[in-house]
Amino acid sequence: MPLDTMSIRKKLLAVFAVSVFFLVAVVIVGMTAIHSLRDVTNRIYEETFLESYRLMELKGDLEDVRRLLLTALITGDSARLDEIEQDLATLTAAIDDAFAQMLGPESRFDPEARPALEGMAATWRAFKATRDDEILPALREGRVGDAVELARGIQEQRYNKFISIAGALVEHEKTETALATHDLAASFWKAMAWFATISLVGLVIMLALVTSISRSVSARLRAIADGLSRVEAGEFDVKLDESGDDELARLAASFNRMTAQLYEDRLIQDNYVALLRMSAQETKEKNAELVAARDELKASNRELHDTVQELKRANTELADMKAQMIHSEKMASIGLLAAGVAHEINNPIGFVRSNLNTLAEYVRNMETLIERYGEMEAELERSGRDSSLSLIEDIRTLKKELDIDFILEESSHVFEETKVGIDRVVSIVKGLKEFAHEGExxxxxxxxxxxxxxxxxxxxxxxxxxxxxxxxxxxxxxxxxxxxxxxxxxxxxxxxxxxxxxxxxxxxxxxxxxxxxxxxxxxxxxxxxxxxxxxxxxxxxxxxxxxxxxxxxxxxxxxxxxxxxxxxxxxxxxxxxxxxxxxxxxxxxxxxxxxxxxxxx
Ligand SMILES: Nc1ncnc2c1ncn2[C@@H]1O[C@H](COP(=O)(O)OP(=O)(O)OP(=O)(O)O)[C@@H](O)[C@H]1O
Ligand SMILES: [Mg+2]
Missing domain, CATH: 3.30.565.10 (Histidine kinase-like ATPase, C-terminal domain)
Known part of the structure; x- marks a missing residue:
């Protein structure tokens, strides 16, 4: 699949996969290198270092054997000799065992060193034979001089030869170690070279991938940003490249659809604006007309309002005047009525009043007469005549029946009260007359x-x-x-x-x-x-x-x-x-x- 047609997500996944691949490769190479280095190190240890160590140990043991032998020669003591012989036997057993291993099937020594080793073993056997068969018996037998002579002989013939062979072998092992160390360095540098190569190749591939992806993404993002700026500036006929099948291609496609829609909207909007401008002008004119009409209406409204107010005022005044007129007329007609009534009452009350005075005068006269009759009554009683007495009795009975005493007593009150009443009527009539403007x-x-x-x-x-x-x-x-x-x-x-x-x-x-x-x-x-x-x-x-x-x-x-x-x-x-x-x-x-x-x- 070409890189351009991949989605950004897939591109990022590809970069991730490549990174993982190279990481795994680097790990594998590293582990392999470490493994081989470990092998080489083991080999150096087992084949050279260990064998050299054994040789050195052997050499040391032999030194000890020589030292013990010398001790035996110097002391010459048979008791001490037993002890030395015992130690020599232990050392001898150890040396024999070492040779057996070095020459055995499991020996790690270089086959080239085998003749030298076998030479060393033969020298050791000869040394051992001379020591056990000749020097030690000579010492036991007290022949110290022979023993010393024999020891010098094996020192020169056997021991020195042994030492020189061991030294040569050690040298050989040193050379082997140097070679193995060189091998180790070579393996190390080889591994490093692999490691560097793989890392470099991975880095280059990653760099290429990332550069290519970022370049294509940023170029297209820049194009979209440019497009957006142009749209922002009001340019709506912008078209972006829609090729490809990734998110940015889809974004470019929707951007293109959006600008197309905006372009259409802009055209419609321009049309609307033109229409609105036209209608705004018309509205302005209509508005001016309306304002003028409203002002006229306001003026006439004000006039109407003033007229209504005037009418209201006039109406109130009229209502007040009407009420006053009704009241005045009512009072005037009441006045007329009062004047008539006063006039009508005035005359009869006038003669009632004067008649009442006259009647009061009459009653007073009658009272005086009745008083005189009373005196006459007393006089007749004193005379004692029967006829007079029965007459007096009749008069008294009649007086009682008629309640004359009470009448005489009350009549003055009755007249007084009647006079008060008549005065009151007179004052009312006077008041009525005053109300009817007939007074002073x-x-x-x-x-x-x-x-x-x-x-x-x-x-x-x-x-x-x-x-x-x-x-x-x-x-x-x-x-x-x-x-x-x-x-x-x-x-x-x-x-x-x-x-x-x-x-x-x-x-x-x-x-x-x-x-x-x-x-x-x-x-x-x-x-x-x-x-x-x-x-x-x-x-x-x-x-x-x-x-x-x-x-x-x-x-x-x-x-x-x-x-x-x-x-x-x-x-x-x-x-x-x-x-x-x-x-x-x-x-x-x-x-x-x-x-x-x-x-x-
Ligand atoms: N200052 C006042 N406070 C309360 N009511 C009053 C007052 N003045 C007048 N009036 C009322 O008006 C009525 C008429 O008064 P008006 O003076 O005409 O007659 P009056 O006082 O009743 O009788 P008169 O004046 O003939 O003795 C009174 O009866 C009273 O009800
Ligand atoms: Mg009053």
Missing amino acids: SGTTECDLARCLKNTIKIAWHQLKHKAELVTDIEEPLPMECNPQQLGQVFLNIILNAVQAIPERGRITVRCRAEQGRIVVEISDDGQGIPAEIRDKIFEPFFTTKPVGQGTGLGLAIAYGIVKDHRGTIEVESEAGRGTTFRITFPAGSDMQALDADCVHH
């Missing part, structure tokens, strides 16, 4: 502040028990008025305030000139006027007070008087918190100049 209406120039203070003095007797009085009266306040009538108005309002305070409270009287008018305010913190009766308080005979305590004419008369003075009278009240009556008059004497309406609730 002459006016004079006077100070309204003085008039108010005088009224307070008159009311003081009733006021002081119920309320604390607060006054704020500006002086002087001159105006053309009927001071008696206005005094009556203020008195009624102050007394109403006193009567509205349940236990103890405060009454405030204020009077000032304000914007061409004189304003009088009388307030109390009494029970207040419930809203449902506030419209009725100015009507004649409307009262909430018990029978006999109020006629309900006070405010009706006040209303009539204020109206006569071209003034207004208003009431503000909150049930449970108190009431304020506000009366205004035109200031100064020009009363005709102002055509004020009378009442506002």
Whole structure:
């Protein structure tokens, strides 16, 4: 499979496999080299070093044998000789054993050294024979001189020969060791060469693989990055090379699809932008038209709003005027009615009153007569005549039956009460007449502040028990008025305030000139006027007070008087918190100049 068509994952796996292969090869080569080095080392040890060591040992043993022999020669003591012979036998056995091994089938010696070894063995045998057969018997027999001579002979003939052969063999073994060490170095360097070669080849192959993969991957990644930069810069007709079957080829293919889609979208977007620009222009124009229309609409709306407000105001004024007119008409018709009733009652009450006086006079006369009859009765009784006595008895019985004493006693009360009642009717009729403007209406120039203070003095007797009085009266306040009538108005309002305070409270009287008018305010913190009766308080005979305590004419008369003075009278009240009556008059004497309406609730 060519490298270019492989996926990046497969490429990386291939690099990994090659690495593993070379690693295994290096390990195998290393192990083989170590194995062969171990063999060579073993060989050197067994074939050269061990044999040399044996030879050296043999040589040492022989030295010991010679030394023992010399000792035996020097001492010449037979006891000591036994001992030496025993040691010699042990050493001799060891040397024989060594030769047997060196020349035996398991010998590791080089075959070339075999003749020398056999020579050494023959020399040893000869040495042994001379020693055992000749020197030692000579010593036993005490022939020390012979023994020394014999020993010198074998020293020169056998021992030295033996030593020279052993030295030659040792030299031979040294040469062998040098050769084996050379072999060992050669094997080592061979292994190293293999190792280096395999490593180098592996490295080169890996390098080639990695370079090729990274070069192809980075070249294609660079192409993709370039493509992306161009797309970022707004260039959408970019095409990347899609050849190959790896991830980057797939990435390039999806990049190409994406740019194609973006290119299409861009075309559509350009079209939309053009359309939007056109419609934005149109919208702008429409918007300007709409703004103009809205401004016009706003202006007309404002006008409409102003008109509506004016209409509302006019409507409210009209409603107020209508209410005032209805009220004025109602009061006027009540006034007419009251005037008629007053007139009708006035005449009969006039003669009832004068007749009552006359009748009272008559009754008093009758009383005087009855008193005189009483005296006559006493006189007749004293005379003692029967006829007179029975007459007196009859009269007394009749007196009792008719309850004359009681009648005489009560008649004066009856007349008194009837007179009070008639006076009351007369005052009501007078009030009705005043309400109907039929009373005195002459006016004079006077100070309204003085008039108010005088009224307070008159009311003081009733006021002081119920309320604390607060006054704020500006002086002087001159105006053309009927001071008696206005005094009556203020008195009624102050007394109403006193009567509205349940236990103890405060009454405030204020009077000032304000914007061409004189304003009088009388307030109390009494029970207040419930809203449902506030419209009725100015009507004649409307009262909430018990029978006999109020006629309900006070405010009706006040209303009539204020109206006569071209003034207004208003009431503000909150049930449970108190009431304020506000009366205004035109200031100064020009009363005709102002055509004020009378009442506002
Ligand atoms: N300051 C006030 N506080 C509470 N109610 C009041 C006050 N002034 C007047 N009124 C109410 O108005 C009604 C009418 O008063 P108006 O003065 O006309 O008649 P009156 O006081 O009842 O009787 P009169 O004045 O004839 O003695 C009163 O009965 C009372 O209910
Ligand atoms: Mg009253």
